[in-house]
Amino acid sequence: MFYKASIVIEKDKQGYYAYCPELEGCQTQGDTLDEVISSIKEAIDLYLETLPYNEKISCLSREILTTSVSVEA
Numbered sequence: 001m002f003y004k005a006s007i008v009i010e011k012d013k014q015g016y017y018a019y020c021p022e023l024e025g026c027q028t029q030g031d032t033l034d035e036v037i038s039s040i041k042e043a044i045d046l047y048l049e050t051l052p053y054n055e056k057i058s059c060l061s062r063e064i065l066t067t068s069v070s071v072e073a
Contacts, residue, residue: 003048003056006064007040009033022059023047 009018016036019027026047030036048056 003060005044005060006066007037007044009036009040020044020047021064022062 005020005022007018007020009016011017015029015031016033017027017029018036018040020040020043023044026040026043028036028039028043030039051059
């Protein structure tokens with residue numbers, strides 16, 4: 001079965017950091033964007049393997065809203 005999960009990717013001096021807001025503690029890092037995307041997909045798969053079906057549905061049915069704002073620095 002396929003699920004949709006949100007991921008947030010941040011770039012910093014060391015590379016990239018990614019996490020899944022729906023799955024507490026599900027996070028990873030990588031040197032490249034491709035590496036961190038592959039790594040977070042694997043982390044999500046492994047995380048979901050540990051959950052019973054009803055918890056998977058509960059976690060992944062949360063609505064995550066994102067937006068961008070302009071700020072003056």
